[in-house]
Amino acid sequence: MTARVKICGLTRPEDVRAAVESGADAIGLVFYPPSPRSVSPAQARALANEVPAFVTVVGLFVNPTREEVESVLEQVPLDLLQFHGDETPAFCAGFGRRWIKAIRVREAGEIEDAFADYRNAAGLLVDAWDPERYGGTGRVFNWDLIPQERPLPLILAGGLSSDNVSAAVEQVRPWAVDVSGGVEKGKGIKDIRKIRHFINEVHRVCKTD
Numbered sequence: 082m083t084a085r086v087k088i089c090g091l092t093r094p095e096d097v098r099a100a101v102e103s104g105a106d107a108i109g110l111v112f113y114p115p116s117p118r119s120v121s122p123a124q125a126r127a128l129a130n131e132v133p134a135f136v137t138v139v140g141l142f143v144n145p146t147r148e149e150v151e152s153v154l155e156q157v158p159l160d161l162l163q164f165h166g167d168e169t170p171a172f173c174a175g176f177g178r179r180w181i182k183a184i185r186v187r188e189a190g191e192i193e194d195a196f197a198d199y200r201n202a203a204g205l206l207v208d209a210w211d212p213e214r215y216g217g218t219g220r221v222f223n224w225d226l227i228p229q230e231r232p233l234p235l236i237l238a239g240g241l242s243s244d245n246v247s248a249a250v251e252q253v254r255p256w257a258v259d260v261s262g263g264v265e266k267g268k269g270i271k272d273i274r275k276i277r278h279f280i281n282e283v284h285r286v287c288k289t290d
């Protein structure tokens with residue numbers, strides 16, 4: 082088994098370098114001003130410039146306007162778009178880029194519905210539901226709600242850390258895992274040792290499978 086790792090909500094070049102050196106497959110940059118992890122296009126460009134070939138740079142948006150996404154794309158070399166709000170499939174597909182959709186899971190059937198609705202996505206990210214926040218909540222949801230049949234790559238997020246990621250990978254067998262708060266020492270400030278430990282745990286459990 083293999084599970085890829087995305088480290089999300091990076092704001093500092095040294096954290097990007099640490100994630101890459103530790104073996105991250107993707108890094109996430111948040112373009113959502115209410116988030117404490119939000120970065121400007123200029124900051125994001127500097128962060129993306131730290132990323133070597135074959136590591137994916139993902140840009141996160143929450144209910145952006147078309148102009149906002151286009152403006153970021155003109156300034157930052159993003160490989161993939163990630164939409165966390167109420168964006169329609171047509172909106173997500175409208176930028177000539179590969180994209181993934183994030184959903185907040187509350188009850189049975191929601192993931193199956195999203196697989197059908199967002200069938201043209203490059204993946205479906207499943208995260209914990211929260212009444213006020215669109216992501217990065219540090220909350221775990223009930224992994225039993227995740228179906229075995231998956232028409233798209235499934236990316237597991239929500240409250241993951243080095244303490245629970247091996248159990249998550251063993252139970253869910255996701256295409257990838259996504260972490261933000263679980264590798265931080267403060268909002269948007271990553272802890273290099275936590276990043277390394279998290280990625281090592283994923284690699285360890287995948288190797289023993």
Ligand SMILES: O=C(O)c1ccccc1NCC(=O)[C@H](O)[C@H](O)COP(=O)(O)O
Pocket residue numbers: 089090111113116117118141143165206208214215216217218219220238239240241259260261262263
């Ligand atoms: O990080 C944020 O503040 C954020 C705000 C709004 C939408 C998405 C956001 N982050 C997305 C992520 O960091 C991850 O995809 C995911 O939610 C995991 O977060 P965590 O539970 O902290 O590991």
